[in-house]
Amino acid sequence: MRAVAVFPNDKIVKVIDDHSEPKLERDTEVLLRMVDIGVCGTDREICRFDYGTPPSGSPHLVIGHESLGEVMRTGSAVTRVKPGDLVVTMVRRPCPHPTCRSCRAGRQDFCFTGDFTERGIKGRHGFMTELVVDDEQYMHVVPPHLRDVGVLVEPLTIAEKALIQIWDVQERLPWTASGRSTADGHGQNALVLGAGPVGLLGTLALLARGFEVWVYSRDRETDAAAQWVASAGGHYVSSQTTIIDQLSVKTGNIDLVYEATGASELSFQTLKVLGTNGVFCFTGVPGRKSPISIDADLLMRYMVLKNQLVFGTVNAGPDAFAAAVSDLERFRTLWPRQVMSLISGRFPPDTAIDLLTGPARGIKNVVSFLA
Ligand code: BGC
Numbered sequence: 001m002r003a004v005a006v007f008p009n010d011k012i013v014k015v016i017d018d019h020s021e022p023k024l025e026r027d028t029e030v031l032l033r034m035v036d037i038g039v040c041g042t043d044r045e046i047c048r049f050d051y052g053t054p055p056s057g058s059p060h061l062v063i064g065h066e067s068l069g070e071v072m073r074t075g076s077a078v079t080r081v082k083p084g085d086l087v088v089t090m091v092r093r094p095c096p097h098p099t100c101r102s103c104r105a106g107r108q109d110f111c112f113t114g115d116f117t118e119r120g121i122k123g124r125h126g127f128m129t130e131l132v133v134d135d136e137q138y139m140h141v142v143p144p145h146l147r148d149v150g151v152l153v154e155p156l157t158i159a160e161k162a163l164i165q166i167w168d169v170q171e172r173l174p175w176t177a178s179g180r181s182t183a184d185g186h187g188q189n190a191l192v193l194g195a196g197p198v199g200l201l202g203t204l205a206l207l208a209r210g211f212e213v214w215v216y217s218r219d220r221e222t223d224a225a226a227q228w229v230a231s232a233g234g235h236y237v238s239s240q241t242t243i244i245d246q247l248s249v250k251t252g253n254i255d256l257v258y259e260a261t262g263a264s265e266l267s268f269q270t271l272k273v274l275g276t277n278g279v280f281c282f283t284g285v286p287g288r289k290s291p292i293s294i295d296a297d298l299l300m301r302y303m304v305l306k307n308q309l310v311f312g313t314v315n316a317g318p319d320a321f322a323a324a325v326s327d328l329e330r331f332r333t334l335w336p337r338q339v340m341s342l343i344s345g346r347f348p349p350d351t352a353i354d355l356l357t358g359p360a361r362g363i364k365n366v367v368s369f370l371a
């Protein structure tokens with residue numbers, strides 16, 4: 001079977017045609033034919049050999065963790081999916097340690113030990129191949145009319161997990177204590193850092209909840225990303241024309257910063273403009289560059305005097321996947337053109353090598369073995 005694989009020891013990324021076909025081995029397992037596989041920054045890092053671990057005993061790792069698959073066959077005990085269904089499969093699998101409370105509770109996205117595995121990233125083959133087998137408990141059904149955009153579910157889970165936690169932490173504010181159930185951002189200003197797929201999907205998730213959304217990025221105000229944001233109902237601010245210190249003049253009190261750049265300097269500079277009672281959520285993983293200097297006194301002072309909260313979030317649990325599926329359906333109705341345009345192209349596997357190792361281009365590039 002064909003697959004896109006990295007060989008970390010030999011520093012090679014290539015399409016292989018002898019990856020062994022997975023078989024149904026347990027009666028709770030499901031066989032999928034892969035429809036779409038998204039390419040993200042993590043995949044590109046794996047292909048630079050900065051990240052990524054093959055399964056033990058294998059010289060290669062099949063990459064790909066953003067996926068949409070079609071159910072082909074199911075084991076005898078499978079009840080949640082049936083042949084023909086479209087599904088998105090979760091990425092992380094629990095660590096084996098009995099003492100890991102999060103993994104034992106089915107919340108390996110909060111694993112304590114670090115001994116979790118991740119499909120296409122750490123210790124397990126991924127989805128950039130023709131057929132995949134996994135347990136039904138890790139699959140989320142996507143309605144058939146979302147077939148052309150269903151591959152966006154996994155990247156959207158980053159914003160969904162962030163938002164679930166943001167409602168949780170903001171319940172500390174007595175007057176929003178009921179905020180969780182209403183999930184209402186009306187009257188609040190959110191600043192999104194970065195206009196890549198994570199930032200733009202986060203923008204839609206925030207707009208859908210009523211936030212006033214400001215996207216801050218390098219692109220100019222006349223560029224496509226800026227027009228995209230404006231057409232969805234957000235505001236775009238270019239770092240080429242507005243310095244960070246001027247941001248809150250435009251936005252007013254910044255209640256939430258959703259970081260989606262992985263750029264540490266920009267992020268910590270922006271922490272300075274976070275508003276009173278604000279929350280700053282990091283989602284990006286910075287590369288290992290030389291240390292940056294930050295005004296720690298000022299930041300600590302503001303965090304205390306403004307009751308601020310800063311947190312990071314990685315991976316996603318079943319609640320975030322379910323929220324991503326239902327949000328994507330909402331986005332599809334509210335912003336059909338904008339959602340479609342996030343997918344910059346569908347490419348056959350041979351072209352994937354260039355998408356993974358060549359210069360970054362487009363928004364969300366998708367690999368399809370059916371193309
Ligand atoms: C994936 C997550 C994963 C993280 C770290 C991200 O690109 O979306 O599922 O946990 O990388 O490996």
Ligand code: ZN
Pocket residue numbers: 094095096097100102103104108110111112113114115116
């Ligand atoms: Zn664990």
